[in-house]
Amino acid sequence: MANLRVFTTRSTVSLSPGQGFPAYMRIAIVINTSWNIYNFRMSLLQALLAEGHEVVAIAPEDSYSHKLVEAGCRFVPVRMAKxxxxxxxxxxxxxxxxxxxxxxxxxxxxxxxxxxIYGSLAAHLAGIPSINNVSGLGTVFITKDYxxxxALKLYRAAFRYPAKVFFQNQDDRKLFLKHGLVKAAITEVLPGSGIDVQxxxxxATFQRHQPFTFLMIARVLYDKGVKEYVEASWMVKARFPEVRCQLLGRVDERSRSGIKQQQLEEWIATGAIEYLGKTDDVTTVIVQADCVVLPSYREGTPRTLLEAAAMGKPLIASNxxxxxxxVEQGVNGYxxxxxxxxxxxxxxxxxxxxxxxxxxxxxxxSRRIAEEKFDDRLVIARYLQAIKEVTKDKG
Structure with missing residues (x-):
């Protein structure tokens, strides 16, 4: 195999020990896309850099990889086939x-x-401690097939090795324990990836939009409840034809649960929904909505609901x-x-x-719930402590 390609830029953070860490550590963050790191893990990444540590982002190279380098990371591309x-x-x-x-x-x-799964096995073979985050079970516990x-067998084999496994809700943790996939002693629940409430x-002022606007933010997948949202939008518009029902998110036909572009276009043609495509500036879309909807079949802790809650929007989601x-029934939504x-x-x-x-x-x-339960500073603090615990012999 050819030598690793590594992209890096000079970090401007001061190199100072913090919170009982060794003076310097090299911490790798491994995710299936650079986009994912940039959009969901930047607060943690920046906190680690601020502590004076080197952060190495390992992911398939995409259009967001250079942004990780600009933020102060090293970037090492690794191909991960879907x-x-x-x-x-x-x-x-x-x-x-x-x-x-x-x-x-x-x-x-x-x-x-x-x-x-595969990173845990690789880290074990390399003799490096690892911390896993189960951010959602995807279709593993939704679609029951071979x-x-x-996947269950692979989880059971791989999850013998991490030093810590974080879950984003108690249901997922209990499900893994029920199936004997992980030892309870190394598990803990975090409030998702958290949200930057700043x-x-x-x-500054409340505004009800005219017409009233519902917004669903999700990849265009059946498991996200897109089909149910389209059907529900038809029912709502039959009684309130002026209401707008919007969908924001990328089409992912390669996913097991992916909705074909042709099917999406047929739904759009009926007038049930407006499709907004995808964007990196989700706040400008959320601010124009009256309610954010997510009829998903199962989640970890959905980032889109956290973003909408932090922006003070009522929510509707699957139970x-x-x-x-x-979502607390009757409190910040239904x-x-x-x-x-x-x-x-x-x-x-x-x-x-x-x-x-x-x-x-x-x-x-919604805003109060975001501040009290999901502030990303809570997540970052727990990660810093967990890293300290699993690397204590390196001090």
């Missing part, structure tokens, strides 16, 4: 092992399914793991039955008929 291919997955374990042996991090932080059975803020951690378009439509109509004062109170409750 889908389930035993040969490719075996190669990924070897590629990550090779990368870890070359980079020689003091600790590896794994996120998303393939890094969690692939999900294989970046995501409400408008499933992950979503019900963010929970609907999973895979049930009619119930989702009913909740949407209930909310849009609320008086302005009631709508404003729900939005304020």
């Amino acid at each position: 889908g389930t291919n035993p040969f490719e997955d075996a190669l990924l374990t070897w590629r990550l092992f090779y990368t870890y042996r070359q980079v020689r991090p003091d600790v590896v932080l794994h996120y998303t399914i393939k890094p969690n 692939i999900s059975n294989i 970046k995501f803020v409400p408008n 499933v793991p992950g979503c019900r951690e963010v 929970l609907c039955r999973v895979r049930h378009a009619a119930d989702l439509a009913d909740k949407m109509m209930q909310l849009l008929q609320l008086e302005d004062g009631q709508l404003q109170q729900m939005g304020q409750a």
Whole structure:
């Protein structure tokens, strides 16, 4: 194999020990896309850099990789094929092992399914402690087929090795324990990836938009409840034709749960929804919505709901793991039955008929929940402590 390509820029942070760490550590963050690191883990990355540590981002190279370098990281590209291919997955374990042996991090932080599984095996073989984060179970516990059975066996084999496994809700943790996939002693629940409550803020004054606007933010997948959202939007518009129902998120036809572009275009053509494509500036879209909707089949702790809550928006989501951690029934929104378009439509109509004062109170409750339960500083503090614990012999 050719030598590793490493992209780096000089970090401007001061090199000072902090919170009982060794004076300097090299910490690797491994995720399935650079986009994911940049959009969901930058607060943690910046906190580690501020502590004076070297951060190495390991992920497939994409258009966000250079932004990680600009933020002060080293970037090491590693190819991760989508889908389930035993040969490719075996190669990924070897590629990550090779990368870890070359980079020689003091600790590896794994996120998303393939890094969690194959990265754990590679880190174990390389003799490097690892911390995993189960940010959602994807289709493993939703679609019951031979692939999900294989995934369970792989989790059971790989999760013998991490020093710590973080979950984003108690339901997922209990499910892993029930199936004997991980030892309880190394598990802990975090409030998702947290949310930067200084970046995501409400408008200074309450505004009800005309027409009333619902917004769903998610990849265009069946498992996210897109089909139910389209059907519910039709029902709502049948009674309130002026209402806008928008969908923001990228099409992912290669996913097991992916919705074909042709199907999406047919739904758009009916007028049920407006498709907004994708954007890196989600705040400008959320601010124009009256309510954010996520009828997902299962989540870790959905980032889109956290962003909307921090911006003071009422929420509607499925009564499933992950979503019900963010949405409190009747307080900051409504929970609907999973895979049930009619119930989702009913909740949407209930909310849009609320008086302005009631709508404003729900939005304020969302903001309070974001501040009290999901401030990303809580997540960062726990990660700093966990890194200290698993690397204590290196001090």
